Structure formats: C-alpha cells, structure tokens
Amino acid sequence: MKYISSQVHNDTSKGLQREYYLYFVPCCAVACENILEEEKVHDLLSIGEYQLCSVPLDEDVLSFELDLSLKECLVDGDMSSLWHIAKAIHKLEFSFGVIPNVRAKGNASVCVADILNACKLRNPLAHQTWLFQR
Known part of the structure; x- marks a missing residue:
C-alpha cells in the first residue's frame, strides 16, 4: 500500500x-x-x-488461490479464508447443483462445512431447481 x-x-x-x-x-x-x-x-x-473463487487447473481439479490461508488460520487465527472457500463451494453448487455428500476431515474443513450449511439455511431457494414448461 x-x-x-x-x-x-x-x-x-x-x-x-x-x-x-x-x-x-x-x-x-x-x-x-x-x-x-x-x-x-x-x-x-x-x-x-x-471475487476470484477458484481457478480450474484441469477438468476435475479446482485450485483455491489463497496462498497465505494456512498461515492465517494456524498462526494468526484468522479464519476469513475459510469463508472464501465456503463461498466458492457455494457458488459452485449454485451453478452445478447441490453436492449430495459432504465429508469434512479436520477442524478447518468442518468449519467450511458449517459455513456451507449456514448458507443453505439462509438461502434455501438457491439450492432448488425449478423447471417450467411453456
């Protein structure tokens, strides 16, 4: 700056x-x-x-370009990067549909899963698909 x-x-x-x-x-x-x-x-x-959420590296690999997130979470105690990861997954679900089975391993991933669940509770219509025939 x-x-x-x-x-x-x-x-x-x-x-x-x-x-x-x-x-x-x-x-x-x-x-x-x-x-x-x-x-x-x-x-x-x-x-x-x-809002660069994720970068596609291959057809089935996404990278979250948050270089300092490990240091921020473990050393600084700043969990804001987890919110960005949850937001990116939420955006992915909004575009392609709800991920049916979410498994979390580790404290940080449990936190991301909790944030995702809170997003789903706050905005449930975003996770439904409506088809109308004209």
Whole structure:
C-alpha cells in the first residue's frame, strides 16, 4: 500500500492527473484501506474487489488461490479464508447443483462445512431447481 501511495504522490507532484484503479483479490482488507487513508490517497483511487473463487487447473481439479490461508488460520487465527472457500463451494453448487455428500476431515474443513450449511439455511431457494414448461 505504501508503494501504491508513493506512486500516486509521485504523479501528483509532477502535475499528472490520472485515474487510479485498485482491485483486491478476493476482498479488500481494512488494514489496507487504513494505510491508504493515512497516506491521503484513498479518495484518489477507485477501489474494487475481484471475487476470484477458484481457478480450474484441469477438468476435475479446482485450485483455491489463497496462498497465505494456512498461515492465517494456524498462526494468526484468522479464519476469513475459510469463508472464501465456503463461498466458492457455494457458488459452485449454485451453478452445478447441490453436492449430495459432504465429508469434512479436520477442524478447518468442518468449519467450511458449517459455513456451507449456514448458507443453505439462509438461502434455501438457491439450492432448488425449478423447471417450467411453456
């Protein structure tokens, strides 16, 4: 964030007027926004999020591109990456149908399964298919 803000400050000191777009994957962290506000460049940026849920590596393999999720969960105690994984699975189910048998092995996967169940309870119509004949 410091590097981005230094680039913006450098351009404004040269008199350059540009439009800046900053996208976070998969979501924006509050700490990042705080740094941008401290550096007084937050209002000069158009900030967005790109919900990259999963990347297909093969026809039957999906990769969750959350590089630091293991460290965040085990060391930092930050379970937000589990929410992103559950959201990606929920999106997959919404597109292709409900996964009939979900098995969880380990504490983190149990947490993901619990989040998925909560999503299904909160939005049950998203898990039903309606066919209408015209």
